[in-house]
Amino acid sequence: MNYVEGPEIRDTKAPSGPIEERWDKRKFQARLVNPANRRKLHIIVVGTGLAGGSAAATLGELGYNVKSFCYQDSPRRAHSIAAQGGINAAKNYRGDGDSIYRLFYDTVKGGDFRARESNVYRLAQVSVNIIDQAVAQGVPFAREYGGLLDTRSFGGAQVSRTFYARGQTGQQLLLGAYQALERQIAAGTVQMFARHEMLDLIVSGGRARGIIVRDMVTGEIERHFADAVVLATGGYGNVFYLSTNAKGCNTTAIWRAHERGAYFANPCYTQIHPTCIPVSGEYQSKLTLMSESLRNDGRVWVPLRKGDNRAPGDIPEEERDYYLERIYPSFGNLVPRDIASRAAKNVCDEGRGVGPGGLGVYLDFSDAIRRLGREAVEKKYGNLFEMYERITGENPYEVPMRIYPAVHYTMGGLWVDYDLQSTIPGLFVIGEANFSDHGANRLGASALMQGLADGYFILPTTIGDYLADGPFGEVDEAAVEEAETKVRTRIDRLMSVNGSRTPDSFHRELGRIMWDYCGMERTEESLRKALDLIPSLREEFWRDVKVTGTAEELNQVLEKAGRVADFFDLAELMCLDALHRTESCGGHFRAESQDADGEALRDDENFAYVAAWEYSPDGTPILHKEPLEYEYVKMTQRSYK
Amino acid sequence: MNLTLKVWRQKGPEDPGRMVTYQVKDVSPDMSFLEMLDVLNERLILEGEDPIAFDHDCREGICGMCGMVINGVPHGEQKATTTCQLHMRHFEDGATITIEPWRAAPFPVIKDLVVDRSAFDRIIQAGGFISVPAGSAPDAHSIPVRKEDADAAFDAATCIGCGACVAACPNGSASLFVAAKITHLSLLPQGQPERLSRAKAMVEQMDAEGFGGCTNTGECTAVCPKGIPLDTIARMNADYLKANAK
Numbered sequence A: 001m002n003y004v005e006g007p008e009i010r011d012t013k014a015p016s017g018p019i020e021e022r023w024d025k026r027k028f029q030a031r032l033v034n035p036a037n038r039r040k041l042h043i044i045v046v047g048t049g050l051a052g053g054s055a056a057a058t059l060g061e062l063g064y065n066v067k068s069f070c071y072q073d074s075p076r077r078a079h080s081i082a083a084q085g086g087i088n089a090a091k092n093y094r095g096d097g098d099s100i101y102r103l104f105y106d107t108v109k110g111g112d113f114r115a116r117e118s119n120v121y122r123l124a125q126v127s128v129n130i131i132d133q134a135v136a137q138g139v140p141f142a143r144e145y146g147g148l149l150d151t152r153s154f155g156g157a158q159v160s161r162t163f164y165a166r167g168q169t170g171q172q173l174l175l176g177a178y179q180a181l182e183r184q185i186a187a188g189t190v191q192m193f194a195r196h197e198m199l200d201l202i203v204s205g206g207r208a209r210g211i212i213v214r215d216m217v218t219g220e221i222e223r224h225f226a227d228a229v230v231l232a233t234g235g236y237g238n239v240f241y242l243s244t245n246a247k248g249c250n251t252t253a254i255w256r257a258h259e260r261g262a263y264f265a266n267p268c269y270t271q272i273h274p275t276c277i278p279v280s281g282e283y284q285s286k287l288t289l290m291s292e293s294l295r296n297d298g299r300v301w302v303p304l305r306k307g308d309n310r311a312p313g314d315i316p317e318e319e320r321d322y323y324l325e326r327i328y329p330s331f332g333n334l335v336p337r338d339i340a341s342r343a344a345k346n347v348c349d350e351g352r353g354v355g356p357g358g359l360g361v362y363l364d365f366s367d368a369i370r371r372l373g374r375e376a377v378e379k380k381y382g383n384l385f386e387m388y389e390r391i392t393g394e395n396p397y398e399v400p401m402r403i404y405p406a407v408h409y410t411m412g413g414l415w416v417d418y419d420l421q422s423t424i425p426g427l428f429v430i431g432e433a434n435f436s437d438h439g440a441n442r443l444g445a446s447a448l449m450q451g452l453a454d455g456y457f458i459l460p461t462t463i464g465d466y467l468a469d470g471p472f473g474e475v476d477e478a479a480v481e482e483a484e485t486k487v488r489t490r491i492d493r494l495m496s497v498n499g500s501r502t503p504d505s506f507h508r509e510l511g512r513i514m515w516d517y518c519g520m521e522r523t524e525e526s527l528r529k530a531l532d533l534i535p536s537l538r539e540e541f542w543r544d545v546k547v548t549g550t551a552e553e554l555n556q557v558l559e560k561a562g563r564v565a566d567f568f569d570l571a572e573l574m575c576l577d578a579l580h581r582t583e584s585c586g587g588h589f590r591a592e593s594q595d596a597d598g599e600a601l602r603d604d605e606n607f608a609y610v611a612a613w614e615y616s617p618d619g620t621p622i623l624h625k626e627p628l629e630y631e632y633v634k635m636t637q638r639s640y641k
Numbered sequence B: 001m002n003l004t005l006k007v008w009r010q011k012g013p014e015d016p017g018r019m020v021t022y023q024v025k026d027v028s029p030d031m032s033f034l035e036m037l038d039v040l041n042e043r044l045i046l047e048g049e050d051p052i053a054f055d056h057d058c059r060e061g062i063c064g065m066c067g068m069v070i071n072g073v074p075h076g077e078q079k080a081t082t083t084c085q086l087h088m089r090h091f092e093d094g095a096t097i098t099i100e101p102w103r104a105a106p107f108p109v110i111k112d113l114v115v116d117r118s119a120f121d122r123i124i125q126a127g128g129f130i131s132v133p134a135g136s137a138p139d140a141h142s143i144p145v146r147k148e149d150a151d152a153a154f155d156a157a158t159c160i161g162c163g164a165c166v167a168a169c170p171n172g173s174a175s176l177f178v179a180a181k182i183t184h185l186s187l188l189p190q191g192q193p194e195r196l197s198r199a200k201a202m203v204e205q206m207d208a209e210g211f212g213g214c215t216n217t218g219e220c221t222a223v224c225p226k227g228i229p230l231d232t233i234a235r236m237n238a239d240y241l242k243a244n245a246k
Helices: A019-029 A050-062 A100-110 A117-137 A169-187 A252-259 A292-296 A323-327 A337-349 A366-372 A374-392 A447-467 A477-497 A503-517 A524-544 A556-580 B033-046 B118-127 B147-157 B164-168 B175-186 B195-208 B219-223 B231-245
Strands: A042-046 A065-069 A190-193 A196-204 A207-215 A221-225 A228-231 A270-276 A299-303 A361-364 A401-410 A427-429 A609-614 A622-627 B003-009 B018-024 B096-100 B109-111
Touching (some): A019 A117, A019 A447, A042 A050, A042 A207, A050 A065, A050 A447, A065 A196, A100 A117, A117 A169, A196 A252, A196 A477, A207 A477, A252 A427, A270 A292, A292 A374, A337 A361, A427 A447, A477 A524, A477 A556, A503 A524, A503 A556, A503 B033, A524 A556, A556 A609, B018 B033, B147 B175, B164 B175, B175 B195, B175 B219, B175 B231, B195 B231
Parallel strands (some): B003 B096
Antiparallel strands (some): A196 A207, A299 A361, A361 A401, B003 B018
16 A cells, blocks of 8 residues: 655644633634524534533534434443543642643653644643533542542653542543533434434535434434534544454544545554453453553562463562563553553563463552552452452452553544644544544543543534534535435445355454554554555455345444444554554554664654545545644653663 | 353344244353353354344443343343343353343333333433533532532442343332432532422433332342442432422
8 A cells, every 4th residue: 555645734723822822812713603693503413422422512502403423322322431540630739730731741741742732732721621510510520528629640640630530430421421411402402313323424515514324223324414513433443353442433434534535644543551451262352441540559570481381379579570660660560551561562472471372461469468458459449350350250359460451542533623623624523533632642531631622612612613604505415415325335235245254253353463563563564464464354355244134224233344344444544654654652663663772762853743644535545744843842752761 | 161042032123022042152251241142143144144133332331231131130140240241150051041131111122132221311301410501610629529428429320321220120110220310419519409300300201201110129229230229219209209399
């Protein structure tokens, strides 16, 4: 797969001037839509997670006509619900020196200098409003005895700015957004379409004007029109088959928008989380995260000797390698996610991994239990230990946990400007589905912050500026016909192959290719190999996939097949992006680009840009570079030794 | 492990449905219950048969989408566990397992084990929220909340809306679901202004959806994967009575 280079992106619409005044400036310059006119404007929001749920609710509150779509049976199921740890906000309630500027600084640095300064600063500014909003909605955050909010510290920060609701922060924030959404549904401003899957974007007169969806219960293909379309459809980690994402998470909505002209930015930036429960067998359907907070007290180790099959308790202290403490004496077990993940991979590659298949390392709490007592450890981590035991059948109070890295989050996504608008006018992209704020590596507790910042506060302001020119009149019938025919043809094609392999078997094989060749460590050779294997697997898919039943009913095999088909195309672009970026940065580690100690080596001279890919029907993507400039945070190489 | 499964198959809402028996071989004890069904479904697809439809998404016990009645118990016999978190090591080799959908009139079957739970969303629409438009909130610390209240509100708020409580109740009551939300919001100072109107509207919507009344059998809390306590229902009833006395 080749690519060509197109013109650079020079204008992201971020206002100029001092960074702390830019968002205020934009808010003031954005045109307003008066309340009477809002009633005449229609907005489609796809996805009901933190970003989509909060956006649909807020737009409804403002008086727009909103249609909200999700593939689950209820908007409350979106996968934001599974986020455990917490949400960052620069409240400085601890008086420990936090500030908007510090959160901004930590996020730009944590993103390994591949995020936009203007966007990140705005995110830090808005973070404080999110906590206020959530508390007013009744989100039961953890509190101190004085009645005030509790916070904790998280990776990549030296202050305590993470607000949390036990290990279920995502659930509680999502239910807050969901309840706000249901309130608007009752008020009649939002119409809800659950069990509907978006299959294409309608572009008419150069504007995003609607979507084609499939009613997943009846199989009916429907057209929905609007003056603007918002995609809040989450990340694409399931391209790896095994990930911490929900089973239904997919790339279809953003990929179809990409095919319609929306640029896809930094697709190769993938976050691999170090502490997940390892794979137990071929049948494995998903991976479960164990909160990063466990690394506060657990010690990570593997046997010193290759192929040491003794039970962990039989391996004496001097024959263990606490490799994180050895390699990174100052941060020890608390190094950032990307570094911890790669170190685990390295020791397993050396043949020192533990558990079935040798793909695991120990996370040992015996020291903590000796030091603090079992009861104290139980208080802190009880629910996580229980979850681990439920899944593995092993008791982590007696036997060390086994953990291994797993795909968790995708920093890449559709390219958006400062207004969160894609390269298609009227198509806005929010939450994990866009690429905007995390650069090449996301810090813990920042995903919830970004989703809600986009949905409650940023999009509702910026979309008004676009809609001030609306309503945009009739949608071109030919454009609608074309999109609907494309969707129907594709479904017919999937139904008619009648081959000999299930969609899942292809998905598993694709995931294996991506994990092996475009996973934690990438090389030119591995990426070329993936780019070789993916097209032939895709060809086999279209020749040999088997979909049972009919398209006119609830058909989970058909749903799956359609999603897998899009993952092939995305996988190819991810590998191409990873191949062209010959530097290492954040979650993207190119083995050819490392320093003498084996740490990631950025190449700021050649790669300080966002890679925004334009779709080309002839199969040769066009790369547009958006140069990144750092006026406030000085670019430095990260060091955690 | 080798197992015999008796699974409810129903093509659509109009189909009367029936139990169908399947043999499943070489099941690993480390598989989750849904992974065991995945393996069976892969086989069915290759044999050209329609695989068993079931709802699922996060597969880590928090989204509330999965749920089936396993050997007569919603989510199976293991306590405080969703179907997706149930593992095969809790079953005997050679066992026969029956699998059925939630059975309750307000949860009509869509296909096989998939049911329509939109009634729950409509109950939340009736009043399961605090009315606070985005951008209108005061500083979070302007509303202190007693830790005990915050913790109790959290315990009620952990409800995942799976519907197991309804499936377990001999009356098909949704009281535990409704009471969990009412309790969550009524324990917090932010929830006070709408407290009574909320309880009244939600209880009335529950009745309108065709859910039965509560007779304190406690089956709901016994199967609840999040352990929502039964005393939330007393709180709901108290608020509902107060609302009607006004």
